[in-house]
Amino acid sequence: MAPVEDDWSDSEDELGSEVETAVLLGIPDGPIDTQSDLADAAVSRIGGTPAFLPAREPSLSSSQCANCAETMELLVQLWCPFEDSPMDRALYVWGCARSSCQKKDGSIRAWRGIRRNEAYAKKLEKKLAKKKQKEPISQSATSQQKTAKVNPFSLQNSAAASPFGLGTQIFGQSPPLPRDPSPPPPEESVEESDAESDSSEESLITALASTGLSSSPWISAPSYPPLYLSTTSEYVPPPPKAKLPPGVQIQDPLDDDEMKKSSKDGGWSLEGYENSLEIDSVFDRFTKRVGYEGEQCIRYELKGVPLPFSSDKLFDKLFPAPPAPPLPVTKPDFKVVPVQKRTYTPASVPRCPICNSPRVFECQLMPNLINVLRSASKDAGKETGGRRKKAGLESDEERRKAVEAALRASGSPEKRAMEWGTCMVFSCENDCCIGDAESGGGKCTESWREEVVLVQWDD
Template sequence: MPPIDDDDWSDSDEEAVSEVETSVLLGTPDGAITTAADLADAAVSRIGGHPAFLPSNEPPFSSSSCKICTKPMELLVQMWCPFENSPMDRALYVWGCAVPECQTKDGCLRAWRGLRYNDAYAAKLEKKLAKQTVKKTSTTPKTNPFSAGAAPGPSPFGLGSQIFGDSAPASAPPLVDEDEASDVEAESDSSDEELLTALGATTLEESPWKSAPSYPPLYLSTCSEYLPAQPKLKLPPGVQVVDPLEDAGKDGKDVSWISEAYENSLDVDQVFERFTKRVGFEGDQCVRYELEGTPLPYATDSVTELLFPLPRAPPLPVTKAAFTVVPPAKRSYDPSAVPPCPVCKSKRVFECQLMPNLVNVVRTGDAEKRNLTDEERRKLIEQELKRANGSRGMEWGTCMIFSCSKDCSLSDVGKEARESWREEVVLVQWGV
């Protein structure tokens, strides 16, 4: 857990010191991937390395090409992230170009999602949904698809204890009756084996992907985000404060940090200040994941203007008698400006964002390759110094990925397909 900031707390002896879980999942580096099986498994989320593809037909190598310099880019992250109650296995891939001339230009970061129909899980899902319909279990709370125990993967960004041990965030089990619980227990022994079998990745042997530039591969582990609780106000007897965000929580989790509107101030970039404060509670985070959630903007720029537009305001009075004090306008999240999916025409929703620490992680991993000679290590150090001087390196603040809300798997002619490979929208905020 991050250390508690004493400045955020009341000195009241009656106030309990605790932390509040948000609806955001954080992805952090968790050691080098050294086994060939994990490198080839599409369900093993990673930083760097080569991609492990879901579609049986290998995607075109041009998927990783920078749209500015046309050179192949390094894989930044690959995330195993199926949608809840979907029969499709799903992984998200993000590539980034480190050529300095390409920075700040559209197309130097690209995100793709790969889908593949999972017959084994589809059969179980059909049986599960049929039982829910018959027993009218609509009161069962909706679980986060990336929390432990949710469908279709048993844990976020991976295969639970088989890969990440106890690193996956804990969560309460879904509510089921005794008959359904017995079915789950009877099938649990075979579930993992069937899933592993279904996730055999496309081989990269004799493929241009095998020789593509890459960073050293690292496991991408996940944990829930915890923030210090807001201090309780000391109010006179009988005085009550009504919080409009009180009923906006998801699954009982605090959302006040992400639902807060931004004031339109030119004096201080409060967007950047809030970004650094929020991220400071867990500095190792490389990814923030919150499907259909609210992105955390990095600074006041065109992307923030697009996603957090100023609300319409009544015209200002022109007569002296009508002069009034006008409070600062509040900016609230509105993703309607993000272009829809070009295939199914559904809206796109925020899925995740890459954080500045990811740049530090891939650079450090590049310089810490094992079994290097002294001469090779010296050259790597020289390269890092050149990057620090601006000759090569990524300089973005955050990269937001918006995905098709229907997670469609359609062919180019609009028919349902068992596999899909589609590019999604990336909005980049650059350094301040």
């Protein structure tokens, strides 16, 4: 992913077919009202309580704000296993809404939980072996790509499932195999794989059962009302063709080959931000890009490029200004200096302290998430009040308990409101389970690790 050109027009005669990018968008999709879904780690969500993958339940301190030390609410949980990995994987992001903690590091924290799925590991081993055997044959079948079947990890068959291989078909769907650029195996192999998938579905679903919270301190932690998180692909309008006087011809910079590079298969990876003195240009581009799907709460593009919110210090780190060419001082050497482009450079993101691998951009929380959480909380409060009145719960004792519950949920009577523009999550590019201390030196089967969150605040 890279930014969309600023000069796009909304005029009807300039708009063509929309271009699908490599970004998946997370959209709220109604309240979660079944306990089985709340307890399922493969069900992505906004708010609610976490459904953990590791058998050893993480400490409640994982969700503590680094500033006020209070337990924070879960903002999102994403089901996002890596492609060609035997590990189930989920990402958890907590946030503090205390006004005194805003604009401070540690008020938004992200963790990833992974657990080895033995049933899928066996299936994966067979598929990778078949893939290796068929590679010489499949090289000649490049032009005959076939749509891969979504594997049985999917517990919810979303109609908006992404048609392209991303390290994770997130939010309830795992990736088809294989994901790498080589073509899929011949048709007979695909059919065999489909049959195998169907027969092993029950065992895979069983393997995904999450740790229960019935006797856990997490069950009493503050939380927002839980909402489903569905997936949709991002579509943006293509750049308009320039309007030129009759008879004038230019070479179209976005010809067929270039359009292919700009599609979901390539993204706008070579496009950069202009190194302009107009400090609002980044924010203008952010709002324009987000405006194509205003309901988005999450942008997901593993190993992609984040969409910066504004021109701030974090923007300068991730998109450093290029060195300016020396300006000529003599008249004969006068020349026009083109505007320099800023490109994404993640060198400033700390490496994984466990395996020393680079951390890569995985997803970012969008401003609409704050609105969704606030709205869901208000609706839940009205519903609770209505039930209380219908049941005749108006005694002093009931009112006292209601006040205590409200104080526990907020942690303090202090004003609460999140003020960030976007929160970018950077994760270890590996599953990073090898060498875990809790594995005792043997084969690592699960892990719970904190990742890096970089926040651009809404000033």
